[in-house]
Amino acid sequence: MARKIVTSLGVLSLILVIAALYMVFEYVPTEADEGIVQRIFYFHVPCAWIAFMAFGLVAVAGIFYLWLGGQIWDDLGHGAAETGMLFCTLMLISGSLWARPMWGTWWTWDSRLTSTFILWLLYGGYLMLRVMIDDSRQVARFAAVIGIVAALDVPVIILSVRLWRTIHPAVLVTRQGGHGLEDPRMVATLLVSLAAITVTFAWLFLVRFAELRMGTRLEALARGIALAEVRTGDI
Amino acid sequence: MAAFTAILRKDLRLELRSGQSTIALVALALLVLVVLVFALDPAVARGPETAAGALWVALVFSGMLGATRVLTAESENGCIRGLLLSPADRAGLYAAKLAAAFIFMMVAEAAGVVMMVLFFNLEFDAAMMRVAPVLALGALGFASLATLLAAITSRARASDLMLPLLAVPMYVPALIAGVRASAAALSGAPFSAARDWIGILIAFDVLFVTAGYLLFEHVIAEE
Amino acid sequence: MAAPVVETRGLGKSYGLHPVLRELDFRLLPGRGAAVIGGNGAGKSTLLAILAGLSSPSEGSALIFGADSRRLGPRYRRRIGMLAHRSYLYPNLTARENLEFYAALYGVADAPAAADAWLGRVGLEASADERVGAFSRGMEQRLAAARAMIAEPALLLLDEPFSSLDTDGQSLMAKLLVAALARGATVVATAHAVPEIERAELDLYEIVRGRMLPYKEKEPEEVRRGRLRTLLGR
Numbered sequence: 001m002a003r004k005i006v007t008s009l010g011v012l013s014l015i016l017v018i019a020a021l022y023m024v025f026e027y028v029p030t031e032a033d034e035g036i037v038q039r040i041f042y043f044h045v046p047c048a049w050i051a052f053m054a055f056g057l058v059a060v061a062g063i064f065y066l067w068l069g070g071q072i073w074d075d076l077g078h079g080a081a082e083t084g085m086l087f088c089t090l091m092l093i094s095g096s097l098w099a100r101p102m103w104g105t106w107w108t109w110d111s112r113l114t115s116t117f118i119l120w121l122l123y124g125g126y127l128m129l130r131v132m133i134d135d136s137r138q139v140a141r142f143a144a145v146i147g148i149v150a151a152l153d154v155p156v157i158i159l160s161v162r163l164w165r166t167i168h169p170a171v172l173v174t175r176q177g178g179h180g181l182e183d184p185r186m187v188a189t190l191l192v193s194l195a196a197i198t199v200t201f202a203w204l205f206l207v208r209f210a211e212l213r214m215g216t217r218l219e220a221l222a223r224g225i226a227l228a229e230v231r232t233g234d235i
Numbered sequence: 236m237a238a239f240t241a242i243l244r245k246d247l248r249l250e251l252r253s254g255q256s257t258i259a260l261v262a263l264a265l266l267v268l269v270v271l272v273f274a275l276d277p278a279v280a281r282g283p284e285t286a287a288g289a290l291w292v293a294l295v296f297s298g299m300l301g302a303t304r305v306l307t308a309e310s311e312n313g314c315i316r317g318l319l320l321s322p323a324d325r326a327g328l329y330a331a332k333l334a335a336a337f338i339f340m341m342v343a344e345a346a347g348v349v350m351m352v353l354f355f356n357l358e359f360d361a362a363m364m365r366v367a368p369v370l371a372l373g374a375l376g377f378a379s380l381a382t383l384l385a386a387i388t389s390r391a392r393a394s395d396l397m398l399p400l401l402a403v404p405m406y407v408p409a410l411i412a413g414v415r416a417s418a419a420a421l422s423g424a425p426f427s428a429a430r431d432w433i434g435i436l437i438a439f440d441v442l443f444v445t446a447g448y449l450l451f452e453h454v455i456a457e458e
Numbered sequence: 459m460a461a462p463v464v465e466t467r468g469l470g471k472s473y474g475l476h477p478v479l480r481e482l483d484f485r486l487l488p489g490r491g492a493a494v495i496g497g498n499g500a501g502k503s504t505l506l507a508i509l510a511g512l513s514s515p516s517e518g519s520a521l522i523f524g525a526d527s528r529r530l531g532p533r534y535r536r537r538i539g540m541l542a543h544r545s546y547l548y549p550n551l552t553a554r555e556n557l558e559f560y561a562a563l564y565g566v567a568d569a570p571a572a573a574d575a576w577l578g579r580v581g582l583e584a585s586a587d588e589r590v591g592a593f594s595r596g597m598e599q600r601l602a603a604a605r606a607m608i609a610e611p612a613l614l615l616l617d618e619p620f621s622s623l624d625t626d627g628q629s630l631m632a633k634l635l636v637a638a639l640a641r642g643a644t645v646v647a648t649a650h651a652v653p654e655i656e657r658a659e660l661d662l663y664e665i666v667r668g669r670m671l672p673y674k675e676k677e678p679e680e681v682r683r684g685r686l687r688t689l690l691g692r
Contacts, residue, residue: 066453121404128400132391136474142387145450146401149383152442153405160408160435164415219475226475233667241562249550317546317605320510321563322532457512 006210009203016196020189028189040098042189046197047091048116052154054084054201055119058126059151062144071216074140077147078130079209083201085123091116111165115158122150136219238323242331247338249308256304260343263300264293268350283362283421286355291414293347294340294373295406299398301339302381305332306389316457325452329382333447336378344370357421365420369429372436373413376443380405383447386454409439461524463488463613463644464509468518470668471504478504480668482518486661488612491635491645493653495673496665502648503543505665506615509646510540522613536564539611541619545602549591553582553601556590557608564609576604580630595622603634614638616647 024042031038061077064070095113096106107113126146133139250256271289279285309315318328348366352359381402388397412435419429426433462485469482478501486492496502507513508520511530520527523534530538547556554573561569577586580600590598599622606614619635620628632653639645645660647653652662652673662673 066450118404118407121400125397125401125404129387129391129397132393132397134392135390138390141453142390145383145387145454149443149446149450150405152446153408156408156435156439156442157404160411163431163435164411222475223472223477226472227477227480230477230480230667234669237565238563241559245548245551245559248555249548252550311549312547313542313544314546314548316512316542316544317560318563319512320535320538320540320546321560322536322565323563324532 002210006203006206009199009206013196013200013203016192016199020193020196023189023192028185029183031186037098037101040094042193043197044091044094044098045190046194047087047094048112049194050197050201051084051088051091051116051119051123054080054087054205055123055147055151055154058084058147062147065140065144066148071140072213074143075209075212075216077143079205079212081123081126081143081147082208083205085120085127086204087197087201088116088120088123092120109165111158111162114161114165115154118157118161119154122154126150236327238321238327239331239334242318242323242328243334246305246308246331246335250335250339256301256308256339257342259304260297260301260339261346264297264343264347265350267293267296268347268354272354281356283355283357284418286351286357287414287417287421289355290344290347290351290370290417291373291410294344294370294413295377295403295410297343297347298336298340298374298377298381299402301336301343302378302385303389303395303398305336305339305382306385310389315455319456325455326448328455329447329451333378333382333444336382337374340374340378341371344374362421362423365426366417369413369416369420369433369436372433372440373409376409376436376440377402377406379440379443379447383443383451383454386451408435412436412439460488462486462521463523464646465521465524466509466518467521469508469515469520470517471501471508471513472516477516477668479508479665479670480517482670484663484670486644486646488644489639489642491639491647491660492663493660493673494646494648494663494665494670495650495652496648497650500665501668502665503617505670506540506542506617506646506648509613510538510615511535536609537612538615539606539609539613540615540617541603541606542617545590545598546605547590547598547601550589552587553577553590553593554586556601557604560605561608566609572608576608579634580604596624596627599623600627600630603631607634607638610641610643612643614643614645614647616645618648618650620649620653 020042024039028039028042030036057080058077061073061080065073065077092113095116099108099113100106126143129146130139130143133142268289271292275285275289309318348363348370351357352363381398384401384405385398388394388401391397412432416429416432416436419432464484464486466482466484469479469484470477471479482505494502494505504513508515508527509522511522511527511534514528522530523537525531525534548559551559554570554577557573557576558569561572566572574583574586577583580603582597582601582604585593585597590601593601599619603619606616614635616635619631623631635645635647647660653660663670664673665671
């Protein structure tokens with residue numbers, strides 16, 4: 001049953017991606033100021049939204065883990081973090097690819113890119129920590145705490161970075177993403193693109209989550225076997 | 236409350252006896268400032284803006300050392316277990332460690348301010364009074380963040396990498412706000428100019444002290 | 459019948475995949491003493507850590523004073539004293555300062571007086587104001603015992619309390635144990651071999667492959683060989 005859901009999500013994701021690609025390259029008109037390169041926007045922005053949303057998932061999973069216990073919450077958070085990290089990376093790469101032809105630099109410290117970059121560092125820290133702790137029960141607890149604290153920090157980060165950028169408007173170019181999408185075709189394209197990326201995220205997340213659950217179950221089985229082995233010595 | 240006082244007094248007594256942590260923090264702050272003096276182009280890099288930035292870099296690095304030491308002080312003879320066994324509540328333990336880290340950081344900060352004035356061509360004037368509360372807010376925020384994180388990273392491999400890796404991105408808002416507010420204070424700007432930044436610092440401190448207070452019990456227990 | 463001070467139900471603890479303790483069902487009534495015998499790595503320290511609330515079980519539960527060991531509130535922790543392999547003493551503080559700190563932490567009224575009294579009881583009055591870092595292992599162990607008992611705990615957990623002590627130290631420890639039992643404390647002590655303690659009635663247990671069983675006297679080697687020979691017709 002669960003496998004059917006995951007497979008259908010995968011198929012849906014493929015369909016939506018193809019639809020989005022068509023709309024981005026054929027359907028939507030070229031943007032007046034920025035030209036063809038602007039089409040990256042339809043990929044870049046949804047990736048950013050997903051990256052932030054996924055981090056929220058990590059934090060919520062962490063709260064449930066600390067509150068209710070149960071390895072499933074940790075597997076949820078772990079899966080969300082890995083998948084979210086992927087889309088965060090894609091957002092940064094697409095941002096760089098957009099910046100280069102637009103302004104001649106590989107990176108700009110505009111407020112959204114900066115905030116997402118810090119989010120990327122937070123993801124990286126979370127995932128590295130999971131690798132660096134040996135005891136599996138401690139990993140879950142520590143990861144939960146880090147996820148919660150980092151997620152609470154994100155709004156403060158966004159606010160401070162935004163304030164930081166407003167004092168140096170002349171130094172670096174500010175990108176106005178999503179500035180007045182006048183043409184309804186642009187809005188439609190953005191929505192389809194968002195749907196495609198969200199469904200792809202959901203599919204990848206569920207695949208990874210299922211893997212992690214399998215791992216947890218295998219560990220429980222192995223523990224049972226080890227216990228049975230010790231018991232045979234009692235006879 | 237009694238536990239908080241007993242533990243803090245014990246930590247301060249230990250520190251007064253050996254002075255290891257405060258000396259280490261002051262030394263590190265000084266070294267960071269020296270590196271920055273030589274690394275930055277002297278033609279451009281004198282004055283309140285750069286001075287504030289350099290001082291906060293020193294604060295961050297000495298803060299990481301301070302938080303680590305405050306917790307590893309309990310690793311000899313398994314003393315942390317003695318504390319966990321006792322009736323002392325985990326939040327009180329957190330508050331005591333946070334207070335100790337904060338005090339060590341403020342001592343290092345005071346030394347750092349003196350170095351900063353000397354290295355970056357500033358004056359020992361009223362601006363020092365305006366900068367002190369900003370530094371205190373920054374130190375409190377960092378101490379609360381790093382004490383919570385250090386309890387986690389001390390159990391990880393590559394712990395001296397993991398603490399900065401986690402602490403630095405999380406500290407960014409306070410770092411941005413703190414440097415801007417300090418620069419404003421050092422250039423003689425009125426308090427109102429830095430109002431937004433101070434607001435961010437306060438919000439950051441409230442967030443992390445509360446989060447640490449609530450979450451510390453989950454990270455300090457052993458399994 | 460009084461409620462047990464220590465009660466475990468199906469207690470188990472695994473490190474990774476390996477089960478160190480399993481299917482532990484054990485009860486200790488107030489005022490009783492238990493000695494748990496086991497070799498190295500048998501799980502003695504693990505058991506005590508769980509009973510002290512420092513470690514949580516992988517299976518089953520442990521109830522201390524009727525409360526789940528994972529959620530022991532300050533009220534219960536105040537009544538538990540533990541003497542472990544590590545002394546929990548600060549090397550840069552003096553003996554007196556260490557005791558006064560722990561007394562304050564455990565809410566002992568008049569901590570300095572209590573510290574003085576216990577320094578006397580363990581024979582360390584002469585070294586009261588010396589740094590613990592300079593103590594010998596035996597002195598440290600004696601001070602640690604004072605640290606564990608200064609709050610007159612109702613439950614005393616001792617991990618191999620006689621190891622690394624000379625004969626004087628061992629008789630002192632035995633005296634302290636007997637005194638604790640006499641005032642009504644409940645005691646769990648672990649050891650490699652059955653401790654010879656006069657005037658103390660201890661329930662004897664053994665950890666065998668992770669389970670805790672009543673202690674059985676081992677047959678001396680010659681008797682066993684004799685039986686084998688008879689079996690084999692030699």
